[in-house]
Amino acid sequence: MLSVQKVTKQYAKTVANQDVSFRVEAGKIGILLGPNGAGKSTVVKCIAGLLRFQGLISICGYPNKSMEAKRLLGYIPEMPAMYDLLTVREHLEFMARAYRIDRWEEKADRLLERFQLDDKQKKLGRELSKGMQQKVSICSALITDPKVVLFDEPFVGLDPHAIKELKDSLRELRDNGASVLISTHMLDSVEELWDVANIMMDGKIAAVRSRQETEAKKEDLEGLFFSITEGASAKDKEETE
Template sequence: MLEIQDLTKRYGKNLAVDHVSFTVPNGKVGILLGPNGAGKSTIIKSIAGLLRFEGGVGIQGISNRELEAKKQFGYVPEIPAMFDALTVREHLEYIHRAYGVSVSEQEIMDLLTRFELEDKQDKLGNELSKGMMQKVSICCALLIRPQVLMLDEPMVGLDPRAIKELKQVILEQREQGVTILISTHMLEMVKELWDVMFVMEKGKIIGQYTKEEAKDQDIEDLFFDITGGDEG
């Protein structure tokens, strides 16, 4: 479970996130929607421990500031960060050693093959395109077998095949009981994935729905009902 409690983030006098609270239950996919600048990435980075903030974040009932919580979540940032001098393969080896996760050679190769990286595993981080870096970030996040998975605009820069594969991975992770939070402004990319949606505008949650509440209503219709037709 992922619990956000009264999260507030200021940059100087600018209030980027304004007392936001929401919960994504175990084994559900939460979608954080809103235009660029709404505060989505700030929330994701705060959960990941990359920003100081006011309020609380619980990961499986543990504060995100605790090491035990950090071991339980995988994070795919909007802008992938790679080590220039490490190869694709070395990035995966670094991650599984850092998290103390036992990973077989077959598991590593399965991930590389799934995201068409098996022939790129000897390439250095500074030799990769944005799309390839995104794929490596996804593989690293999955490698630790997270209980909570966070993805910030994960489909930007991916080719159509990789987008299809990522969607399938998200559904598989949900089936395995993983709690997932996806931040995006690309409504069409998450239509078949979501269980609960949170719509942001100017640093606040202005509306939310569960799949059960929405019934057969399309996610785009729900979004426009809440925002008054502004996709941003």
């Protein structure tokens, strides 16, 4: 389970996150939806332990910067970071050895085949296209069997086959009891996947909806998103006029 409680993060004068709280239960897919600059990547980086922040974040009950939490967490950043001189397979081996994963070779074979990287295993990190890097980044996170997984704009740059395999992988993670968090500004890409939607605007959570709630009320998430994001920018415009 992922729990984010009252997280505030400021970069110099910019308050990127203000009192952000939400949860993603085990066996659920949560989305963080918001326009560019809403603060999604910042909160994801706070969860991943890459930024200092005020507030409390826990991963399956452990503080997010503890070793226990790191062992359970997978993070696929918006911009994949490759080791120039490691091959595709060595990226997976590196992660598997760091996390002491048993029988990693079989898992690596399955993941590389699934994401059509099996014939690219010997390519170096620096020789990969952006989409290939993204796929290696996904495989490197999934080989550790994470219980909480963060995906920051995961579909950008992927081809249709990889998008389908990633969506299937997200459902499998959920069905196996993981908490999955997807940050995106593209509702279309996660439409059929989410269980809980957190809409962010100006560094705050502006609305939270469960799928059951929106279905019961016949509420349209896209309509809600636009009423929050465009309503707010119309208000900003009025205030500056």
